[in-house]
Amino acid sequence: AQSVTQLDSQVPVFEEAPVELRCNYSSSVSVYLFWYVQYPNQGLQLLLKYLSGSTLVKGINGFEAEFNKSQTSFHLRKPSVHISDTAEYFCAVSDIADQFYFGTGTSLTVIP
Amino acid sequence: DGGITQSPKYLFRKEGQNVTLSCEQNLNHDAMYWYRQDPGQGLRLIYYSQIVNDFQKGDIAEGYSVSREKKESFPLTVTSAQKNPTAFYLCASTPDSGDTQYFGPGTRLTVL
Numbered sequence: 001a002q003s004v005t006q007l008d009s010q011v012p013v014f015e016e017a018p019v020e021l022r023c024n025y026s027s028s029v030s031v032y033l034f035w036y037v038q039y040p041n042q043g044l045q046l047l048l049k050y051l052s053g054s055t056l057v058k059g060i061n062g063f064e065a066e067f068n069k070s071q072t073s074f075h076l077r078k079p080s081v082h083i084s085d086t087a088e089y090f091c092a093v094s095d096i097a098d099q100f101y102f103g104t105g106t107s108l109t110v111i112p
Numbered sequence: 113d114g115g116i117t118q119s120p121k122y123l124f125r126k127e128g129q130n131v132t133l134s135c136e137q138n139l140n141h142d143a144m145y146w147y148r149q150d151p152g153q154g155l156r157l158i159y160y161s162q163i164v165n166d167f168q169k170g171d172i173a174e175g176y177s178v179s180r181e182k183k184e185s186f187p188l189t190v191t192s193a194q195k196n197p198t199a200f201y202l203c204a205s206t207p208d209s210g211d212t213q214y215f216g217p218g219t220r221l222t223v224l
Contacts, residue, residue: 009152032211032212034212034213036215041121041200041218041220042217042218043116043118043202043215043216043217043218044155044202044204044215045215046212046214049211049212051211090154090155092213094210094211094213098143098162098206098210100145100157100204100213102154102155103154104152104153104154105152105154
């Protein structure tokens with residue numbers, strides 16, 4: 001089974017500053033990679049996904065992530081955050097058995 | 113609009129009572145999933161179903177039951193055997209390609 005590690009449980013950042021949320025996964029076999037965002041008392045919304053091809057993936061709300069196979073990482077970045085980006089962010093991995101594995105989440109707080 | 117609906121959004125029950133959470137999707141997805149979310153623990157898989165009339169236990173199935181009589185519906189029953197049922201419950205589904213998981217808005221269950 002896969003495991004997904006989100007290295008930071010909480011990330012505070014000032015408005016308009018850049019942010020990086022880190023994600024590492026356990027296996028080097030072929031996987032699909034995802035980032036989801038969750039606002040309070042809501043379901044998870046897909047931000048972006050990597051299936052194949054270019055290692056730099058662009059998503060909604062100005063977020064992007066880079067797949068690094070050698071480091072088994074899929075870090076999420078945004079060059080300038082907004083107050084509305086305050087939310088919980090989950091990294092997820094799907095393997096060839098179509099099982100999904102989620103990290104424990106990173107709480108992003110944007111400070112005015 | 114296509115999507116996943118969960119009802120109700122908030123549910124209160126007395127200890128010792130069984131309760132059923134609804135999940136319906138009109139995306140024509142074959143696979144459906146139930147997750148439990150507790151603060152700081154990410155998502156934990158309760159049950160999943162890849163086809164009608166078939167389902168498998170996830171990591172924390174004890175105290176829960178499901179049925180899959182129709183492709184569109186995957187209700188979850190929280191039984192009195194579940195020792196700590198208060199949590200946020202998320203339903204999800206994936207298309208045939210299995211490459212992305214889509215989530216409903218969630219149901220927050222509080223057992224008094």
